[in-house]
Amino acid sequence: MTLEKIKAAVNAGNRVHWVNSGYVVTRDDLGQYLITFTRNGSTIGLTIRDGARLNGEPDEFFIEENAEDCHEVF
DSSP states (O other), X not given: OXXXXXXXXXXXXXXXXXXXXXXXXXXXXXXXXXXXXXXXXXXXXXXXXTSSSBSSOGGGEEEOOOGGGOOOOO
């Protein structure tokens, strides 16, 4: 996902993850986009200091699928 798509997804209320579901991208009250590891609360910025390059590869970010949209095959 591109930086713009990640921001748009977060702003639209989608749950965006980085690498795995333990890392969540959020926007704080100051308008900063952050990546937080949910198990210990460790947080980094979505981008490096220049504000343009992601802290991670674009293909490592994904939108969580809704549970009702997921279907298991038995």
